[in-house]
Amino acid sequence: MPRRWIPAFPLLLVVGLCAFPFLAGEYWLHTGILCLFYIMMASSWNLLAGYTGQVSFAHAAFAGVGAYVSGLAAIHFHLPPLLGALLGMAVAALLGLLLGVLCIRMGGIYLSLTTLAFSEMLRIIIDNEYEFTRGTMGLSVPFILPVYSKTAAYFLMGVATLAVLFAIRAIVRSDLGTAFRAVQNDETAAASLGIHVVKVRLAAFVISGTMAGLAGALYGHYHQLITPEILSLNLMFFVLAMTVIGGMGTFVGPIVGAVFLEFLSEYIRIYGQFHVLLFGLIALVVCRFAPQGLMGLWQRRMRAVSS
Amino acid sequence: MAFLEVQDVVKRFGGLVAVAGVRFEIEEGRIVGLIGPNGAGKTTLFNLIAGTFPCDEGTIRFCGEDITASKPYHVCRKGIARTFQITRPFNDMTCYENVVVGLIGRDGFTGDTAARRHQVEELLEFVGLKDFMHTEARHLNLIHKKLLEIARALATRPKLVLLDEVLGGLNTGEILRALDLIRAIRDRFGVTILWIEHVMGALMQVVEKLLVLDRGRLLCEGDPAAVVNDPRVIEAYLGEADD
Numbered sequence: 001m002p003r004r005w006i007p008a009f010p011l012l013l014v015v016g017l018c019a020f021p022f023l024a025g026e027y028w029l030h031t032g033i034l035c036l037f038y039i040m041m042a043s044s045w046n047l048l049a050g051y052t053g054q055v056s057f058a059h060a061a062f063a064g065v066g067a068y069v070s071g072l073a074a075i076h077f078h079l080p081p082l083l084g085a086l087l088g089m090a091v092a093a094l095l096g097l098l099l100g101v102l103c104i105r106m107g108g109i110y111l112s113l114t115t116l117a118f119s120e121m122l123r124i125i126i127d128n129e130y131e132f133t134r135g136t137m138g139l140s141v142p143f144i145l146p147v148y149s150k151t152a153a154y155f156l157m158g159v160a161t162l163a164v165l166f167a168i169r170a171i172v173r174s175d176l177g178t179a180f181r182a183v184q185n186d187e188t189a190a191a192s193l194g195i196h197v198v199k200v201r202l203a204a205f206v207i208s209g210t211m212a213g214l215a216g217a218l219y220g221h222y223h224q225l226i227t228p229e230i231l232s233l234n235l236m237f238f239v240l241a242m243t244v245i246g247g248m249g250t251f252v253g254p255i256v257g258a259v260f261l262e263f264l265s266e267y268i269r270i271y272g273q274f275h276v277l278l279f280g281l282i283a284l285v286v287c288r289f290a291p292q293g294l295m296g297l298w299q300r301r302m303r304a305v306s307s
Numbered sequence: 308m309a310f311l312e313v314q315d316v317v318k319r320f321g322g323l324v325a326v327a328g329v330r331f332e333i334e335e336g337r338i339v340g341l342i343g344p345n346g347a348g349k350t351t352l353f354n355l356i357a358g359t360f361p362c363d364e365g366t367i368r369f370c371g372e373d374i375t376a377s378k379p380y381h382v383c384r385k386g387i388a389r390t391f392q393i394t395r396p397f398n399d400m401t402c403y404e405n406v407v408v409g410l411i412g413r414d415g416f417t418g419d420t421a422a423r424r425h426q427v428e429e430l431l432e433f434v435g436l437k438d439f440m441h442t443e444a445r446h447l448n449l450i451h452k453k454l455l456e457i458a459r460a461l462a463t464r465p466k467l468v469l470l471d472e473v474l475g476g477l478n479t480g481e482i483l484r485a486l487d488l489i490r491a492i493r494d495r496f497g498v499t500i501l502w503i504e505h506v507m508g509a510l511m512q513v514v515e516k517l518l519v520l521d522r523g524r525l526l527c528e529g530d531p532a533a534v535v536n537d538p539r540v541i542e543a544y545l546g547e548a549d550d
Contacts, residue, residue: 175407175416178400182408185397192357192391194383194412194463249399 021151035262036157037219040164042242042254044211050249052204053184058115062092062209063216064231070217071141071226081144085217092213100205126228138227245286247295308371310335316365325351327523338500340510343520349503358382388460389469394452396444403440409462434458467499474506
Protein backbone atom coordinates (compact mmCIF):
# COMPACT_ATOMS: atom_id res chain seq x y z
CA MET A 1 0.00 0.00 0.00
CA PRO A 2 1.65 3.28 -1.10
CA ARG A 3 2.35 5.69 1.75
CA ARG A 4 0.89 8.67 -0.10
CA TRP A 5 -2.57 7.18 0.36
CA ILE A 6 -2.33 7.47 4.08
CA PRO A 7 -3.40 11.16 4.27
CA ALA A 8 -6.62 10.24 2.48
CA PHE A 9 -7.57 7.89 5.31
CA PRO A 10 -8.94 10.45 7.80
CA LEU A 11 -11.09 12.06 5.10
CA LEU A 12 -12.56 8.72 4.07
CA LEU A 13 -13.12 7.91 7.72
CA VAL A 14 -15.03 11.14 8.38
CA VAL A 15 -17.19 10.70 5.26
CA GLY A 16 -17.82 7.07 6.18
CA LEU A 17 -18.75 7.89 9.77
CA CYS A 18 -21.11 10.68 8.69
CA ALA A 19 -22.78 8.47 6.09
CA PHE A 20 -23.08 5.51 8.47
CA PRO A 21 -26.44 6.35 10.11
CA PHE A 22 -28.06 6.87 6.72
CA LEU A 23 -26.80 3.60 5.29
CA ALA A 24 -27.04 1.35 8.32
CA GLY A 25 -30.33 -0.02 9.53
CA GLU A 26 -31.80 0.65 12.96
CA TYR A 27 -29.97 -2.29 14.48
CA TRP A 28 -26.49 -1.45 13.21
CA LEU A 29 -27.01 2.20 14.04
CA HIS A 30 -27.67 1.12 17.59
CA THR A 31 -24.49 -0.95 17.52
CA GLY A 32 -22.63 2.08 16.16
CA ILE A 33 -23.84 4.22 19.05
CA LEU A 34 -22.73 1.57 21.54
CA CYS A 35 -19.34 1.59 19.80
CA LEU A 36 -19.03 5.30 20.45
CA PHE A 37 -19.85 4.75 24.11
CA TYR A 38 -17.22 2.04 24.36
CA ILE A 39 -14.63 4.15 22.53
CA MET A 40 -15.09 6.85 25.18
CA MET A 41 -14.89 4.29 27.97
CA ALA A 42 -11.89 2.38 26.65
CA SER A 43 -9.93 5.48 25.65
CA SER A 44 -10.43 7.20 28.98
CA TRP A 45 -9.60 4.02 30.90
CA ASN A 46 -6.47 3.75 28.77
CA LEU A 47 -5.45 7.27 29.84
CA LEU A 48 -5.41 6.01 33.42
CA ALA A 49 -4.22 2.42 33.00
CA GLY A 50 -2.20 2.67 29.81
CA TYR A 51 -0.45 5.97 30.46
CA THR A 52 -0.04 6.06 34.25
CA GLY A 53 -0.13 2.31 34.95
CA GLN A 54 -3.02 2.49 37.41
CA VAL A 55 -5.24 -0.48 36.61
CA SER A 56 -8.50 0.76 38.12
CA PHE A 57 -11.62 -1.40 38.11
CA ALA A 58 -13.86 1.50 39.04
CA HIS A 59 -14.21 2.92 35.56
CA ALA A 60 -17.64 1.40 34.93
CA ALA A 61 -18.64 2.66 38.37
CA PHE A 62 -17.76 6.22 37.32
CA ALA A 63 -19.88 5.77 34.21
CA GLY A 64 -22.69 4.51 36.46
CA VAL A 65 -22.36 7.51 38.73
CA GLY A 66 -22.52 9.83 35.72
CA ALA A 67 -25.63 8.05 34.45
CA TYR A 68 -27.49 7.91 37.78
CA VAL A 69 -26.68 11.50 38.76
CA SER A 70 -27.81 12.79 35.40
CA GLY A 71 -30.88 10.54 35.36
CA LEU A 72 -31.98 11.47 38.88
CA ALA A 73 -31.43 15.17 38.15
CA ALA A 74 -33.65 14.85 35.09
CA ILE A 75 -36.40 13.08 37.04
CA HIS A 76 -36.39 15.16 40.21
CA PHE A 77 -35.24 18.57 38.98
CA HIS A 78 -36.26 18.32 35.31
CA LEU A 79 -32.72 19.13 34.32
CA PRO A 80 -32.22 18.73 30.55
CA PRO A 81 -30.10 15.58 29.95
CA LEU A 82 -27.22 17.51 28.41
CA LEU A 83 -26.92 19.71 31.52
CA GLY A 84 -27.43 16.61 33.63
CA ALA A 85 -24.48 15.03 31.87
CA LEU A 86 -22.34 17.97 33.00
CA LEU A 87 -23.54 17.46 36.56
CA GLY A 88 -22.83 13.74 36.22
CA MET A 89 -19.32 14.54 35.05
CA ALA A 90 -18.76 16.85 37.99
CA VAL A 91 -19.90 14.25 40.52
CA ALA A 92 -17.81 11.56 38.81
CA ALA A 93 -14.82 13.90 38.98
CA LEU A 94 -15.37 14.49 42.68
CA LEU A 95 -15.72 10.77 43.30
CA GLY A 96 -12.58 10.17 41.25
CA LEU A 97 -10.77 12.61 43.50
CA LEU A 98 -12.02 10.90 46.67
CA LEU A 99 -11.29 7.39 45.46
CA GLY A 100 -7.97 8.61 44.12
CA VAL A 101 -6.96 10.11 47.46
CA LEU A 102 -8.01 6.89 49.17
CA CYS A 103 -5.91 4.53 47.11
CA ILE A 104 -3.40 6.69 45.31
CA ARG A 105 -0.53 5.74 47.56
CA MET A 106 -1.23 2.07 46.96
CA GLY A 107 0.43 0.62 43.95
CA GLY A 108 -0.36 -2.16 41.53
CA ILE A 109 -2.66 -4.88 42.72
CA TYR A 110 -3.78 -3.02 45.89
CA LEU A 111 -5.11 -0.16 43.86
CA SER A 112 -6.89 -2.61 41.57
CA LEU A 113 -8.49 -4.44 44.49
CA THR A 114 -9.60 -1.26 46.24
CA THR A 115 -11.22 0.11 43.09
CA LEU A 116 -12.82 -3.29 42.48
CA ALA A 117 -14.30 -3.32 45.99
CA PHE A 118 -15.53 0.25 45.60
CA SER A 119 -17.16 -0.56 42.30
CA GLU A 120 -18.92 -3.66 43.64
CA MET A 121 -20.10 -1.85 46.76
CA LEU A 122 -21.67 0.85 44.67
CA ARG A 123 -23.36 -1.72 42.45
CA ILE A 124 -24.74 -3.70 45.39
CA ILE A 125 -26.11 -0.55 46.99
CA ILE A 126 -27.90 0.48 43.81
CA ASP A 127 -29.07 -3.09 43.20
CA ASN A 128 -30.78 -3.25 46.58
CA GLU A 129 -31.99 0.29 46.92
CA TYR A 130 -35.50 0.75 45.56
CA GLU A 131 -36.92 4.09 46.72
CA PHE A 132 -34.37 6.28 45.05
CA THR A 133 -32.70 4.40 42.21
CA ARG A 134 -35.42 1.74 41.72
CA GLY A 135 -32.90 -1.07 42.17
CA THR A 136 -32.64 -3.68 39.46
CA MET A 137 -35.85 -2.37 37.86
CA GLY A 138 -33.82 0.51 36.56
CA LEU A 139 -34.51 4.17 36.29
CA SER A 140 -36.65 5.45 33.41
CA VAL A 141 -35.12 8.67 32.19
CA PRO A 142 -35.86 11.11 29.36
CA PHE A 143 -34.15 10.75 25.99
CA ILE A 144 -30.88 12.53 25.49
CA LEU A 145 -32.46 15.04 23.07
CA PRO A 146 -35.88 16.72 23.20
CA VAL A 147 -36.99 14.75 20.14
CA TYR A 148 -36.39 11.02 19.76
CA SER A 149 -34.01 10.30 16.90
CA LYS A 150 -31.35 7.61 16.78
CA THR A 151 -29.51 9.44 14.02
CA ALA A 152 -29.32 12.62 16.07
CA ALA A 153 -28.19 10.61 19.10
CA TYR A 154 -25.47 9.07 16.94
CA PHE A 155 -24.15 12.47 15.96
CA LEU A 156 -24.35 13.76 19.52
CA MET A 157 -22.43 10.75 20.81
CA GLY A 158 -20.02 11.23 17.93
CA VAL A 159 -19.32 14.82 18.92
CA ALA A 160 -18.84 13.80 22.56
CA THR A 161 -16.50 10.98 21.51
CA LEU A 162 -14.48 13.34 19.35
CA ALA A 163 -14.25 15.82 22.22
CA VAL A 164 -13.04 13.10 24.58
CA LEU A 165 -10.51 11.82 22.03
CA PHE A 166 -9.19 15.30 21.30
CA ALA A 167 -8.85 15.98 25.01
CA ILE A 168 -6.96 12.71 25.52
CA ARG A 169 -4.69 13.43 22.56
CA ALA A 170 -3.96 16.92 23.88
CA ILE A 171 -3.25 15.63 27.39
CA VAL A 172 -0.99 12.82 26.20
CA ARG A 173 1.04 15.27 24.13
CA SER A 174 1.21 17.87 26.90
CA ASP A 175 3.65 18.08 29.79
CA LEU A 176 1.06 16.35 31.94
CA GLY A 177 1.14 13.42 29.51
CA THR A 178 4.94 13.33 29.71
CA ALA A 179 4.64 13.29 33.50
CA PHE A 180 2.06 10.47 33.25
CA ARG A 181 4.45 8.31 31.27
CA ALA A 182 7.40 9.16 33.49
CA VAL A 183 5.39 8.07 36.55
CA GLN A 184 4.33 4.87 34.80
CA ASN A 185 7.88 4.06 33.72
CA ASP A 186 9.52 4.68 37.07
CA GLU A 187 7.93 6.45 40.01
CA THR A 188 11.14 6.69 42.01
CA ALA A 189 13.06 8.25 39.15
CA ALA A 190 10.20 10.65 38.38
CA ALA A 191 10.07 11.79 42.01
CA SER A 192 13.84 12.26 42.05
CA LEU A 193 13.41 14.71 39.16
CA GLY A 194 10.93 16.89 41.03
CA ILE A 195 7.70 15.31 39.77
CA HIS A 196 4.94 15.29 42.40
CA VAL A 197 3.93 11.69 41.73
CA VAL A 198 0.78 11.71 43.89
CA LYS A 199 -0.60 14.80 42.18
CA VAL A 200 0.11 13.41 38.73
CA ARG A 201 -1.58 10.10 39.49
CA LEU A 202 -4.53 11.89 41.07
CA ALA A 203 -4.93 14.07 37.98
CA ALA A 204 -5.17 10.95 35.82
CA PHE A 205 -7.81 9.52 38.14
CA VAL A 206 -9.97 12.63 38.07
CA ILE A 207 -9.67 13.25 34.33
CA SER A 208 -10.46 9.69 33.31
CA GLY A 209 -13.29 9.48 35.87
CA THR A 210 -14.83 12.66 34.46
CA MET A 211 -14.75 11.26 30.95
CA ALA A 212 -16.36 8.00 32.09
CA GLY A 213 -19.05 10.08 33.84
CA LEU A 214 -19.84 11.84 30.58
CA ALA A 215 -19.94 8.58 28.62
CA GLY A 216 -22.20 6.98 31.21
CA ALA A 217 -24.64 9.90 31.35
CA LEU A 218 -25.02 10.01 27.57
CA TYR A 219 -25.38 6.21 27.42
CA GLY A 220 -28.10 6.22 30.09
CA HIS A 221 -30.14 8.93 28.42
CA TYR A 222 -29.76 7.25 25.07
CA HIS A 223 -31.16 3.99 26.46
CA GLN A 224 -33.76 5.90 28.48
CA LEU A 225 -33.25 3.25 31.12
CA ILE A 226 -30.44 3.22 33.65
CA THR A 227 -29.83 -0.09 35.40
CA PRO A 228 -27.08 -1.29 37.74
CA GLU A 229 -25.82 -3.24 34.71
CA ILE A 230 -23.85 -0.14 33.66
CA LEU A 231 -21.62 -0.30 36.72
CA SER A 232 -21.27 -4.06 36.64
CA LEU A 233 -17.94 -5.78 36.36
CA ASN A 234 -19.16 -7.30 33.09
CA LEU A 235 -19.02 -3.90 31.49
CA MET A 236 -15.76 -3.11 33.25
CA PHE A 237 -14.06 -6.22 31.91
CA PHE A 238 -15.48 -5.61 28.46
CA VAL A 239 -13.84 -2.16 28.47
CA LEU A 240 -10.63 -3.67 29.82
CA ALA A 241 -10.60 -6.34 27.10
CA MET A 242 -11.20 -3.70 24.43
CA THR A 243 -8.23 -1.66 25.62
CA VAL A 244 -5.87 -4.59 26.02
CA ILE A 245 -6.86 -6.28 22.77
CA GLY A 246 -6.69 -2.99 20.89
CA GLY A 247 -3.37 -1.99 22.41
CA MET A 248 -2.87 -0.45 25.83
CA GLY A 249 -0.85 2.74 26.04
CA THR A 250 -1.52 3.68 22.43
CA PHE A 251 -3.99 6.29 21.24
CA VAL A 252 -5.63 4.26 18.48
CA GLY A 253 -5.59 0.92 20.31
CA PRO A 254 -8.67 1.38 22.51
CA ILE A 255 -10.63 2.80 19.56
CA VAL A 256 -9.82 -0.19 17.38
CA GLY A 257 -10.44 -2.57 20.27
CA ALA A 258 -13.80 -1.01 21.12
CA VAL A 259 -15.09 -1.18 17.55
CA PHE A 260 -13.69 -4.66 16.98
CA LEU A 261 -15.11 -6.21 20.15
CA GLU A 262 -18.47 -4.46 20.02
CA PHE A 263 -19.16 -5.57 16.45
CA LEU A 264 -17.73 -8.98 17.17
CA SER A 265 -20.02 -9.44 20.16
CA GLU A 266 -22.99 -8.55 17.95
CA TYR A 267 -21.94 -11.10 15.33
CA ILE A 268 -21.42 -13.95 17.76
CA ARG A 269 -24.54 -13.21 19.76
CA ILE A 270 -26.40 -15.86 17.73
CA TYR A 271 -24.32 -18.54 19.41
CA GLY A 272 -26.07 -17.79 22.68
CA GLN A 273 -24.11 -18.98 25.67
CA PHE A 274 -21.22 -19.97 23.45
CA HIS A 275 -20.55 -16.39 22.54
CA VAL A 276 -18.78 -15.88 25.87
CA LEU A 277 -16.61 -18.88 25.08
CA LEU A 278 -15.75 -17.53 21.64
CA PHE A 279 -14.97 -14.22 23.21
CA GLY A 280 -12.53 -15.81 25.62
CA LEU A 281 -10.85 -17.73 22.81
CA ILE A 282 -10.36 -14.57 20.78
CA ALA A 283 -8.90 -12.75 23.76
CA LEU A 284 -6.58 -15.72 24.33
CA VAL A 285 -5.40 -15.78 20.71
CA VAL A 286 -4.75 -12.04 20.70
CA CYS A 287 -2.82 -12.23 23.97
CA ARG A 288 -0.73 -15.11 22.64
CA PHE A 289 0.06 -13.78 19.19
CA ALA A 290 -0.24 -10.03 19.67
CA PRO A 291 0.66 -9.20 23.28
CA GLN A 292 0.88 -5.52 22.34
CA GLY A 293 -2.67 -5.72 21.02
CA LEU A 294 -3.93 -5.18 17.50
CA MET A 295 -2.06 -1.88 17.30
CA GLY A 296 1.18 -3.65 18.15
CA LEU A 297 0.51 -6.10 15.34
CA TRP A 298 -0.11 -3.24 12.93
CA GLN A 299 3.01 -1.34 13.99
CA ARG A 300 5.13 -4.46 13.56
CA ARG A 301 3.72 -4.93 10.11
CA MET A 302 4.32 -1.31 9.15
CA ARG A 303 7.93 -1.60 10.32
CA ALA A 304 8.36 -4.80 8.31
CA VAL A 305 6.94 -3.11 5.21
CA SER A 306 9.09 -0.01 5.53
CA SER A 307 12.36 -1.84 6.20
CA MET B 308 26.23 27.95 57.24
CA ALA B 309 27.36 24.77 55.61
CA PHE B 310 26.19 23.86 52.12
CA LEU B 311 25.19 20.29 52.99
CA GLU B 312 25.13 19.30 56.62
CA VAL B 313 24.46 15.70 57.64
CA GLN B 314 24.10 15.38 61.41
CA ASP B 315 24.06 12.05 63.26
CA VAL B 316 21.83 10.38 60.69
CA VAL B 317 20.59 6.88 61.50
CA LYS B 318 18.70 4.44 59.28
CA ARG B 319 17.61 0.98 60.39
CA PHE B 320 16.08 -1.77 58.28
CA GLY B 321 14.56 -4.10 60.88
CA GLY B 322 17.54 -5.28 62.94
CA LEU B 323 20.11 -4.04 60.46
CA VAL B 324 21.56 -0.59 61.12
CA ALA B 325 22.48 0.53 57.61
CA VAL B 326 23.56 4.03 58.61
CA ALA B 327 24.59 4.36 62.24
CA GLY B 328 25.00 8.01 63.10
CA VAL B 329 26.89 9.67 60.27
CA ARG B 330 28.00 13.29 60.53
CA PHE B 331 29.77 15.35 57.86
CA GLU B 332 29.64 18.60 55.96
CA ILE B 333 30.25 19.48 52.36
CA GLU B 334 31.34 22.86 51.07
CA GLU B 335 29.83 24.39 47.98
CA GLY B 336 31.65 23.88 44.69
CA ARG B 337 33.61 20.80 45.72
CA ILE B 338 33.81 17.36 44.16
CA VAL B 339 33.61 14.96 47.08
CA GLY B 340 34.09 11.20 46.86
CA LEU B 341 32.19 8.74 49.05
CA ILE B 342 33.82 5.34 49.32
CA GLY B 343 33.56 2.27 51.47
CA PRO B 344 33.29 -1.51 51.24
CA ASN B 345 30.11 -3.12 49.92
CA GLY B 346 27.27 -2.79 52.39
CA ALA B 347 28.86 0.21 54.13
CA GLY B 348 25.65 2.23 53.68
CA LYS B 349 26.70 4.56 50.87
CA THR B 350 23.62 4.22 48.69
CA THR B 351 21.38 4.22 51.76
CA LEU B 352 22.94 7.54 52.73
CA PHE B 353 22.12 8.89 49.27
CA ASN B 354 18.54 7.69 49.65
CA LEU B 355 18.30 9.50 52.98
CA ILE B 356 19.65 12.76 51.58
CA ALA B 357 17.39 12.50 48.52
CA GLY B 358 14.34 11.77 50.71
CA THR B 359 13.71 8.35 49.17
CA PHE B 360 13.90 6.82 52.66
CA PRO B 361 12.96 8.72 55.83
CA CYS B 362 15.72 9.05 58.46
CA ASP B 363 15.14 7.29 61.78
CA GLU B 364 17.29 9.83 63.61
CA GLY B 365 19.37 12.88 62.88
CA THR B 366 18.93 15.87 60.61
CA ILE B 367 19.99 16.83 57.12
CA ARG B 368 20.31 20.51 56.27
CA PHE B 369 20.83 21.88 52.80
CA CYS B 370 21.74 25.56 52.35
CA GLY B 371 20.56 26.17 55.90
CA GLU B 372 17.19 24.53 55.39
CA ASP B 373 16.10 21.37 57.18
CA ILE B 374 15.27 18.78 54.51
CA THR B 375 15.27 15.73 56.80
CA ALA B 376 11.58 14.95 56.33
CA SER B 377 11.26 16.25 52.77
CA LYS B 378 9.84 14.09 50.00
CA PRO B 379 12.05 13.28 47.00
CA TYR B 380 10.33 15.72 44.63
CA HIS B 381 10.71 18.45 47.23
CA VAL B 382 14.39 17.71 47.80
CA CYS B 383 14.87 17.89 44.05
CA ARG B 384 13.17 21.26 43.82
CA LYS B 385 15.43 22.50 46.63
CA GLY B 386 18.37 21.75 44.36
CA ILE B 387 19.57 18.20 44.94
CA ALA B 388 19.51 15.86 41.94
CA ARG B 389 20.73 12.30 41.73
CA THR B 390 21.58 9.39 39.49
CA PHE B 391 20.94 5.77 40.36
CA GLN B 392 23.42 2.96 40.89
CA ILE B 393 21.23 0.65 38.81
CA THR B 394 20.15 3.02 36.07
CA ARG B 395 16.48 3.98 36.02
CA PRO B 396 15.81 5.76 32.74
CA PHE B 397 12.23 6.12 31.53
CA ASN B 398 12.57 3.23 29.11
CA ASP B 399 9.53 3.85 26.93
CA MET B 400 10.45 7.48 26.42
CA THR B 401 13.04 9.06 24.13
CA CYS B 402 16.20 10.71 25.50
CA TYR B 403 14.60 14.03 24.67
CA GLU B 404 11.52 13.21 26.75
CA ASN B 405 13.64 11.85 29.60
CA VAL B 406 15.36 15.23 29.91
CA VAL B 407 12.05 17.05 29.55
CA VAL B 408 10.80 15.30 32.71
CA GLY B 409 13.60 16.99 34.64
CA LEU B 410 12.66 20.36 33.16
CA ILE B 411 9.01 19.80 34.09
CA GLY B 412 10.04 18.88 37.62
CA ARG B 413 11.86 22.17 37.95
CA ASP B 414 9.67 24.61 36.00
CA GLY B 415 6.27 22.93 36.13
CA PHE B 416 4.12 22.54 33.03
CA THR B 417 5.35 25.17 30.59
CA GLY B 418 4.64 23.41 27.31
CA ASP B 419 7.09 22.55 24.56
CA THR B 420 8.66 25.96 24.00
CA ALA B 421 11.62 26.84 21.80
CA ALA B 422 13.59 27.73 24.93
CA ARG B 423 12.98 24.28 26.33
CA ARG B 424 13.96 22.52 23.12
CA HIS B 425 17.16 24.51 23.14
CA GLN B 426 17.92 23.50 26.74
CA VAL B 427 17.26 19.83 26.08
CA GLU B 428 19.53 19.86 23.04
CA GLU B 429 22.22 21.65 24.99
CA LEU B 430 22.09 19.14 27.85
CA LEU B 431 22.11 16.12 25.54
CA GLU B 432 25.02 17.61 23.62
CA PHE B 433 26.87 18.26 26.88
CA VAL B 434 26.74 14.60 27.88
CA GLY B 435 27.30 13.45 24.29
CA LEU B 436 23.87 12.01 23.53
CA LYS B 437 22.75 14.45 20.88
CA ASP B 438 22.68 11.72 18.24
CA PHE B 439 20.33 9.69 20.38
CA MET B 440 17.88 12.50 21.03
CA HIS B 441 14.90 10.63 19.56
CA THR B 442 15.99 7.14 20.58
CA GLU B 443 13.95 5.37 23.23
CA ALA B 444 15.99 4.95 26.39
CA ARG B 445 15.47 1.17 26.33
CA HIS B 446 17.69 0.94 23.26
CA LEU B 447 20.66 2.69 24.89
CA ASN B 448 23.68 0.81 26.17
CA LEU B 449 24.83 1.08 29.79
CA ILE B 450 27.11 4.11 29.46
CA HIS B 451 24.52 5.98 27.46
CA LYS B 452 21.90 5.23 30.08
CA LYS B 453 24.24 6.61 32.73
CA LEU B 454 24.91 9.71 30.66
CA LEU B 455 21.17 10.15 30.15
CA GLU B 456 20.64 10.07 33.92
CA ILE B 457 23.25 12.79 34.31
CA ALA B 458 21.61 14.96 31.63
CA ARG B 459 18.21 14.40 33.26
CA ALA B 460 19.56 15.30 36.70
CA LEU B 461 21.20 18.47 35.36
CA ALA B 462 17.90 19.47 33.75
CA THR B 463 16.51 20.08 37.23
CA ARG B 464 19.20 22.78 37.57
CA PRO B 465 20.64 21.36 40.80
CA LYS B 466 23.11 22.92 43.20
CA LEU B 467 24.23 19.48 44.34
CA VAL B 468 24.34 16.26 42.34
CA LEU B 469 24.56 12.83 43.94
CA LEU B 470 26.31 10.45 41.55
CA ASP B 471 25.99 6.76 42.40
CA GLU B 472 28.68 4.67 40.68
CA VAL B 473 28.74 6.21 37.25
CA LEU B 474 31.93 4.42 36.24
CA GLY B 475 30.99 0.82 37.05
CA GLY B 476 31.09 -1.36 33.95
CA LEU B 477 32.85 1.19 31.75
CA ASN B 478 36.09 0.54 29.84
CA THR B 479 39.21 2.71 30.18
CA GLY B 480 38.42 5.07 27.33
CA GLU B 481 34.86 5.55 28.56
CA ILE B 482 36.12 6.21 32.09
CA LEU B 483 38.46 8.98 30.88
CA ARG B 484 35.61 10.67 29.04
CA ALA B 485 33.33 10.29 32.06
CA LEU B 486 35.96 11.95 34.28
CA ASP B 487 36.14 14.94 31.95
CA LEU B 488 32.37 15.12 32.05
CA ILE B 489 32.23 15.06 35.85
CA ARG B 490 34.78 17.86 36.07
CA ALA B 491 32.80 19.80 33.49
CA ILE B 492 29.57 19.41 35.52
CA ARG B 493 31.23 21.33 38.33
CA ASP B 494 33.21 23.80 36.20
CA ARG B 495 30.49 24.68 33.72
CA PHE B 496 27.35 24.43 35.80
CA GLY B 497 28.90 25.27 39.16
CA VAL B 498 27.36 22.16 40.64
CA THR B 499 28.72 20.58 43.80
CA ILE B 500 29.20 16.81 43.46
CA LEU B 501 28.96 14.02 45.99
CA TRP B 502 30.11 10.89 44.25
CA ILE B 503 30.00 7.21 45.26
CA GLU B 504 32.55 5.20 43.32
CA HIS B 505 34.40 1.90 43.48
CA VAL B 506 36.83 2.64 40.66
CA MET B 507 39.39 4.18 43.02
CA GLY B 508 42.11 5.09 40.53
CA ALA B 509 39.69 7.18 38.54
CA LEU B 510 38.00 8.69 41.54
CA MET B 511 41.33 9.85 42.97
CA GLN B 512 42.05 11.89 39.85
CA VAL B 513 39.04 14.09 40.33
CA VAL B 514 37.90 14.36 43.93
CA GLU B 515 39.10 17.07 46.28
CA LYS B 516 37.86 15.43 49.43
CA LEU B 517 37.10 11.87 50.37
CA LEU B 518 34.60 10.43 52.86
CA VAL B 519 34.95 6.79 53.92
CA LEU B 520 31.99 4.85 55.25
CA ASP B 521 32.29 1.48 56.92
CA ARG B 522 29.47 -0.51 58.48
CA GLY B 523 27.22 2.52 58.60
CA ARG B 524 29.77 4.81 60.25
CA LEU B 525 32.02 7.54 58.91
CA LEU B 526 35.50 6.03 59.22
CA CYS B 527 37.44 9.12 58.22
CA GLU B 528 37.37 12.10 55.91
CA GLY B 529 39.71 14.60 54.37
CA ASP B 530 42.40 14.96 51.75
CA PRO B 531 42.10 11.99 49.33
CA ALA B 532 45.80 11.04 49.39
CA ALA B 533 45.89 11.07 53.18
CA VAL B 534 42.63 9.17 53.52
CA VAL B 535 43.58 6.24 51.29
CA ASN B 536 46.77 5.75 53.30
CA ASP B 537 44.96 5.85 56.61
CA PRO B 538 45.47 2.48 58.36
CA ARG B 539 41.80 2.35 59.36
CA VAL B 540 40.75 2.62 55.72
CA ILE B 541 43.19 -0.03 54.59
CA GLU B 542 41.92 -2.27 57.35
CA ALA B 543 38.31 -1.73 56.38
CA TYR B 544 39.03 -2.72 52.81
CA LEU B 545 41.62 -5.48 53.31
CA GLY B 546 41.03 -6.70 56.84
CA GLU B 547 43.30 -6.29 59.83
CA ALA B 548 47.03 -6.22 59.23
CA ASP B 549 48.58 -9.52 60.26
CA ASP B 550 52.03 -8.95 61.69
